[in-house]
Amino acid sequence: MSTNFFERQDTAHRHTGRLVLLFCLAVIAIVGGSSLVTYLAVDYVESQNVAHGYRNVSGLNKTAAALYVGIGSAVLIVLGTLFKIAQLTGGGSVIAEQLGGRLLHHNTSKGSEQQLLNVVEEMALASGVPVPPVYLLEGEDSINAFAAGYSPSDAVIGVTRGSVEKLSREQLQGVIAHEFSHILNGDMRLNIRLIGVLHGILLLGLMGEFLLRTAAFSGGGRDKKDGGLGLVVVLVALAIFILGYVGMFMGSLIKAAVSRQREFLADASAVQFTRNPNGLAGALKRIGAKLQGSSIKHHHASQASHMFFAQGVNLYFASLATHPPLKQRIEAIDPAWDGQFPTITSKTTGPTSAPAKKQTSTAAAVPTAAMAAAGVAAMSLSGQQQSQTPGPAVADLAQASGQIGNPTVDHQRYAAQLIGSLPDELTTAAHEAYGARAVIYGLLLDKDPEIRDRQLQTLDQQASPDVVKLTHQLIGAIDALDAHTRLPLVDMTLPALRSMSTDQYRTFVTCFQALAAADEQLGFFEWILHHILLRHLKPQFERVRPARVVYYGLQRLGEPCSVLFSSLARVGHTDAQAAVAFAAAKEVLDDVPLQLLDSNDCNLAHLQNALEQLAQVAIKQKERLINGAAACIAADQEVSVREAELLRAISDTLDCHMPPLLPGQLIAPVTTADSAPPDKTS
Amino acid sequence: MSALLITLLVIGGITLFLIILFINTYNRLVTLRNRFQNGFSQIEVQLKRRYDLIPNLIETAKGYMAHERETLEAVIQARNQAAGGLQTASTNPGNPQAMQALSGAEQLLTGALGKFFALSEAYPDLKANQNMMQLSEEITSTENKVAFSRQAYNDAVTSYNTYRETFPPIVIAGLVGHGQNAELLNFDSEKIAEAPKVSFT
Numbered sequence: 001m002s003t004n005f006f007e008r009q010d011t012a013h014r015h016t017g018r019l020v021l022l023f024c025l026a027v028i029a030i031v032g033g034s035s036l037v038t039y040l041a042v043d044y045v046e047s048q049n050v051a052h053g054y055r056n057v058s059g060l061n062k063t064a065a066a067l068y069v070g071i072g073s074a075v076l077i078v079l080g081t082l083f084k085i086a087q088l089t090g091g092g093s094v095i096a097e098q099l100g101g102r103l104l105h106h107n108t109s110k111g112s113e114q115q116l117l118n119v120v121e122e123m124a125l126a127s128g129v130p131v132p133p134v135y136l137l138e139g140e141d142s143i144n145a146f147a148a149g150y151s152p153s154d155a156v157i158g159v160t161r162g163s164v165e166k167l168s169r170e171q172l173q174g175v176i177a178h179e180f181s182h183i184l185n186g187d188m189r190l191n192i193r194l195i196g197v198l199h200g201i202l203l204l205g206l207m208g209e210f211l212l213r214t215a216a217f218s219g220g221g222r223d224k225k226d227g228g229l230g231l232v233v234v235l236v237a238l239a240i241f242i243l244g245y246v247g248m249f250m251g252s253l254i255k256a257a258v259s260r261q262r263e264f265l266a267d268a269s270a271v272q273f274t275r276n277p278n279g280l281a282g283a284l285k286r287i288g289a290k291l292q293g294s295s296i297k298h299h300h301a302s303q304a305s306h307m308f309f310a311q312g313v314n315l316y317f318a319s320l321a322t323h324p325p326l327k328q329r330i331e332a333i334d335p336a337w338d339g340q341f342p343t344i345t346s347k348t349t350g351p352t353s354a355p356a357k358k359q360t361s362t363a364a365a366v367p368t369a370a371m372a373a374a375g376v377a378a379m380s381l382s383g384q385q386q387s388q389t390p391g392p393a394v395a396d397l398a399q400a401s402g403q404i405g406n407p408t409v410d411h412q413r414y415a416a417q418l419i420g421s422l423p424d425e426l427t428t429a430a431h432e433a434y435g436a437r438a439v440i441y442g443l444l445l446d447k448d449p450e451i452r453d454r455q456l457q458t459l460d461q462q463a464s465p466d467v468v469k470l471t472h473q474l475i476g477a478i479d480a481l482d483a484h485t486r487l488p489l490v491d492m493t494l495p496a497l498r499s500m501s502t503d504q505y506r507t508f509v510t511c512f513q514a515l516a517a518a519d520e521q522l523g524f525f526e527w528i529l530h531h532i533l534l535r536h537l538k539p540q541f542e543r544v545r546p547a548r549v550v551y552y553g554l555q556r557l558g559e560p561c562s563v564l565f566s567s568l569a570r571v572g573h574t575d576a577q578a579a580v581a582f583a584a585a586k587e588v589l590d591d592v593p594l595q596l597l598d599s600n601d602c603n604l605a606h607l608q609n610a611l612e613q614l615a616q617v618a619i620k621q622k623e624r625l626i627n628g629a630a631a632c633i634a635a636d637q638e639v640s641v642r643e644a645e646l647l648r649a650i651s652d653t654l655d656c657h658m659p660p661l662l663p664g665q666l667i668a669p670v671t672t673a674d675s676a677p678p679d680k681t682s
Numbered sequence: 683m684s685a686l687l688i689t690l691l692v693i694g695g696i697t698l699f700l701i702i703l704f705i706n707t708y709n710r711l712v713t714l715r716n717r718f719q720n721g722f723s724q725i726e727v728q729l730k731r732r733y734d735l736i737p738n739l740i741e742t743a744k745g746y747m748a749h750e751r752e753t754l755e756a757v758i759q760a761r762n763q764a765a766g767g768l769q770t771a772s773t774n775p776g777n778p779q780a781m782q783a784l785s786g787a788e789q790l791l792t793g794a795l796g797k798f799f800a801l802s803e804a805y806p807d808l809k810a811n812q813n814m815m816q817l818s819e820e821i822t823s824t825e826n827k828v829a830f831s832r833q834a835y836n837d838a839v840t841s842y843n844t845y846r847e848t849f850p851p852i853v854i855a856g857l858v859g860h861g862q863n864a865e866l867l868n869f870d871s872e873k874i875a876e877a878p879k880v881s882f883t
Contacts (some may be wrong), residue, residue, distance in 0.1 A: 065687070072691065076698070083702060087709065087747030096715035098709070105727045203698075211694060235689060247684040433834065434827040499724060504830075519749070 010493040010619050019190070022254055027077050030204065030243045035070035039063070041232045045380045071237055073204055082201030086276075088192045091539060092149025092156035093133065095307075099146075100298050100668045103499070106431035106547075112164050113384045115321075120157055121182050121492065125415035127273075128648065128657040130494040132157050132183070135568035136164065137298070142288050143167065145309040147179040147188060152657060153536040155183050158297070174280030175309055181269035182659065187262045188594055191307055194258070198251045203442055205244025216355030224528065242399050252320055259322040263681035264332060271333050275409040281334040284318035288326045288341040324626070327430055411659040418488050418660070423477045426489065429470070433500050436493035437508055438464075438470040440533065442478040443486060444515040444526060455518040461512045471661040483641040486525070487648060488660060490533055505541045509534070524571075524642065525682050527604045527639035528649040557617070558593035564625070564650070566597040567607045568632045577636055588628040610617070611653045622654045687735045708853050711860045714778070714845055718838035718864055722775035724831040725867065729768050729788075732824045734797075738816045743798070746808035750801055757798050776839065776864030788869050793823075818838040830865055838866045 042062045049615070088095065093103075102111050117134055124131040129152040137144075149155035157179050161170065182188060215234045271277045287294045287310050294310035305312050311323045321328075330337050342561035419427065429435025441459060446452050459468050481489070500508060516526040551557060582596045614625060628662035629650055633643045651658040714877035740754050747754065771780040799818070802808050809815075844871045847856050855861060 068691070079702075083706075087706070094713055098714060103720045103723060105724060107727050107731065131709075207694065207698065210697065211690070214690070215695070231688075233687070348759075359830065432727075432828045466829075470823070470826075498833065501721070501722070501834040502841075503837050504834055628744075 005052065012200060015374075019194065019197075019254065019258060023251065025237060026201070026250060027074070027197075028249055030077070030201065031070050032248045033072045034073050034236065034240050035066040036515075038069040038232070038236050039066040041235040041239075045232055051289050052371045067230070069240075069338045073207075073240060076204050077200040079200070080203035084199035085192060086149075091149070092188075093135075093154070093540075095148040096135040096146075096156045096158045099135075099137060099158060100294070101137050101156075102550055104134045106496075107428075115169060116164050116172060116176075117160060118168065119176050119275045121324070121419065122412055122415045123176055123493055124272075125418065125488050126411035126498060126659060127180055127184060128652075128659045129155070129180075129183060130491055130532075133495045133498060137296070138297055139298070140214050142296065143175075143283065143310070144295050144296055144312055145175050145179055146307040146312075147182045148191075148307055149183070149188050150192060151539075151655065152183055155188065159656075163283075167497055168287065170276065170279040171283040171286070172279075173274055174276070174278075174569075175283050177270035177273045178266050178280060181266040181273070185262070185265060185269065187266070188307075190258070190262070194255045198248065198255060198573045201247040203244075205241055206250055208237050208239070208241025208244050211345075212241055225667060239665060256320050256322045260324045263323050263329070265328055267333055273409070274412070277333040281330050281337065283363070284330050285337075285341055300526035304537075319537075329609070333618060340625060396440035414660065415488070419492075420484060420487055421482075422489065423480075425490070426474065426477050426481075429682055431496055433504075434467075434583035435474075436496040437479070438467050438474050439489065439493055440497075440508075440529075441467070441471045441515060442474045442513065443490065443529065444512065445475065445478075446518070447671070451518055455515050457616045458514045459511065460520055462514055463507070484644070487532065487645055490529060494533070494536055497537055502541050505537070514519065522532055525645070527608075528645050531649050532652055548616060549618050552623070554589060554592045554617065554621050557613065559593070560613045561589065561592050561596055561625070561628075562595045563626060564605050564614065565594060565632055567602040568629055568643070568646065568650075569596065569635075570599055570602050571640075571646060575637070581632045583637040585628040586633035588631050589624055611650065615654055622656055625654065626651050626656060626658075687767065702806060703850060704854060707854055708858055711842075711847065711851060711855060712857070714842040715860070715864070716840070718842050719775045721820065721831065721838040722772065723836035724865075725828060725835055726768060726772050728824055728831055729764075731823060732828065733761055733765045733768070735817060735821050736791075739814070742811065742813050743802065743808060743816060746777065746805045746811070747802065750798075753794070753798050753801055757791070757794045760787070760794040763787045764791045775825045776842075778862070778865040781865035785867055785869055806838075814846055832869070836866045836868075839866055 020165050023379075039062050044066050046062075104117055105302060107113070116136075120134050121131050130145075132149075132152075132155045135158040137158055137160045140162055141162045143163045145157065145163055145167060149154060149158050157176065157207060163175060167175065211233065215237055217455075225463060267280060270280050274280070294306065294308070296312040305322050307514055308323070308626045311321055311328070327339065402551065426439060430439050437621055441463070445455055456468075459471065465472075497508070502517055512530070516530060554561060564583040565582055566578075569578040569585070572583060582594070584593050616621075617625070626647075629647055633647055648660075736757065739853065740758055743754065764784070764787035766779075767784040771777070771784040774780050795813075802814075843850055846860055
């Protein structure tokens with residue numbers, strides 16, 4: 001199994017490619033089959049007519065008829081597929097709501113729901129993806145969960161009531177980590193395409209069924225008057241019907257096989273993430289204990305069956321199962337398992353916390369070795385041991401690509417600590433749509449009192465008075481924030497901001513832009529904020545085209561690459577330092593014609609254009625870009641908060657989600673970013 | 683090509699188109715309804731918070747405003763009624779009766795609270811009470827939050843109603859359980875510009 005994020009994403013892409021090929025073959029076979037049947041049927045009827053001396057069918061041409069049926073069924077399948085995909089790309093929330101999910105809010109009174117939200121938030125901050133909205137499947141007592149959406153920006157997590165109430169925090173964490181692996185490994189996109197094509201083939205079967213009924217109803221069969229045309233229609237309809245359903249069955253087999261493989265991978269990644277196989281294994285064992293099981297009652301469950309954490313739909317054939325058997329999954333992550341499911345009778349959550357030493361040893365023995373060799377190995381397990389010397393930190397950052405999509409237990413602990421360190425006032429505000437806006441406005445305020453005054457005046461005019469008041473209240477807490485907590489705070493506001501209405505979103509964007517433009521130049525942090533926040537918020541309110549892969553190599557992209565690395569090299573560096581940093585990037589990307597640009601050419605508008613172009617690069621090349629960027633930043637053995645934030649914004653634009661830098665990884669004094677005047681990247 | 687085959691193909695095509703249109707419309711209706719229902723759950727969270735704060739507020743005021751027992755009781759009663767209205771409304775967001783009941787109860791509560799705050803002006807000790815200051819500040823901010831989430835809810839309801847009333851949806855909306863417009867939630871605090879009644883009798 002693959003080891004790093006880029007390889008896993010690459011596998012997902014190749015799987016998708018292979019699947020599309022398989023499905024294309026299946027579609028061609030179905031289309032060809034229906035044409036052939038039409039041809040033979042017309043041929044047969046004609047020969048019968050000749051034999052019996054009837055008048056021949058009114059000019060029914062064998063080849064033309066076959067062609068028409070062939071084209072018709074092809075169009076049907078393609079339309080059905082596109083329709084379903086278009087419907088599903090509406091975002092994860094659509095799927096979650098179709099399954100009967102209720103959006104959870106942070107200030108709901110229930111402790112167990114609060115816990116779920118906290119677990120999700122920690123995981124999201126630890127893995128550097130925007131915090132996804134969490135839906136509760138209220139009517140489901142079973143233990144199950146799912147992740148849905150097209151990209152991390154519109155991903156949602158759904159959890160059944162059973163999981164929330166019956167799993168311990170540790171087990172819940174295992175389940176959520178499993179779902180995050182699906183988000184990070186690009187499985188959701190694969191899932192949506194699978195559902196789409198299957199729907200297209202199913203539509204053909206339905207069409208055949210419909211034709212068959214109509215023909216039977218209109219008294220088809222062999223009729224002297226129409227020269228056997230009725231018989232032709234019945235035969236063709238029957239063929240389409242059978243081919244459609246057989247195709248559907250075969251498609252389900254393929255879907256199930258792929259899905260089972262991705263499940264193993266997600267299990268392995270989840271264990272690697274939490275470093276605690278007992279949590280995930282405990283959850284699986286509870287499902288195995290059959291008290292609640294994992295089946296989902298909702299009638300839409302079958303089409304989303306492969307998105308769930310465990311088998312959501314009961315089946316008669318094992319090869320149609322979208323999830324590997326429970327026993328295999330548990331054995332894969334917990335080799336010490338005796339094969340017995342615990343007998344749990346009470347509603348209380350089972351004791352799952354084993355001695356810490358045992359946990360790590362089992363984690364090390366995980367046979368599905370998806371443990372990332374890079375990044376993870378270099379990091380020490382306990383947070384306190386993080387050394388303050390620049391050496392290891394820079395080494396960690398140099399393996400930046402190894403960290404992406406591979407959050408570790410350190411990141412998770414750090415995220416929890418980070419959330420804890422934020423003042424309550426800010427976390428509460430960030431968790432609701434009302435206060436979240438004030439938090440963002442507050443973050444946008446400039447340090448310069450003159451500009452800040454102007455910004456507050458703008459805010460007075462544009463925003464509603466109570467938000468302005470709230471912003472004033474929060475200013476103190478926001479100014480006191482540690483620079484490295486700013487981006488995680490922005491990540492935390494995302495689910496709340498998504499619950500705004502379209503009108504409220506428009507007002508918010510207007511205010512945002514007015515604030516950002518107040519100092520008459522797009523500042524550095526403003527640019528990053530704009531990038532991360534609006535990029536993830538936009539898909540909720542406007543239709544956004546997902547990025548397509550256009551470039552498979554970097555050779556032709558010398559110019560945007562030069563802009564990217566020159567900008568990075570010049571952030572807070574003198575000319576001499578910039579040259580060194582740029583050389584470091586050049587070393588990583590030795591086949592790309594790179595040129596260190598003049599500082600005037602490194603403005604944010606250019607960087608924006610360059611990034612937009614680079615987002616269309618194949619995933620394997622993105623890995624090199626990020627490695628180059630990391631090398632560039634770490635060249636002078638010093639990583640400032642500003643550089644780190646920029647690196648995160650860049651990898652975010654490239655759809656690679658970077659875990660936050662750990663405390664030991666920040667070497668430069670935190671104040672550099674704050675004391676510097678608003679940056680012009682020059 | 684025989685006429686029968688062409689007819690069948692055309693009928694099949696049209697039926698297919700209609701089926702897709704039907705499914706699409708139905709799903710969109712469900713999505714929009716879910717959206718405003720989720721919008722209501724946001725209001726619910728804030729209203730609950732408000733209802734939780736009010737007893738504390740009255741408890742604090744009791745010591746100072748012993749002579750205003752009636753006002754205090756009126757607030758508590760209005761609060762209980764509103765809490766009941768919220769419970770009914772949350773099981774069926776968008777239902778006209780439930781929404782009107784809730785907004786009526788909310789208006790009563792706002793009126794009672796307004797009277798209470800006006801009376802409390804006469805008690806400087808109470809106004810200076812730290813607890814009281816904190817609570818009334820929190821109630822105000824919760825009210826702002828309610829207003830904000832109510833705006834989001836009303837926007838969602840409006841887009842649901844508008845979609846439901848446009849041409850293809852209106853034909854099938856009634857058949858699939860979307861026959862009724864959802865109700866906006868208005869607490870009438872906006873109706874400041876209402877003309878005063880003047881009588882010359």
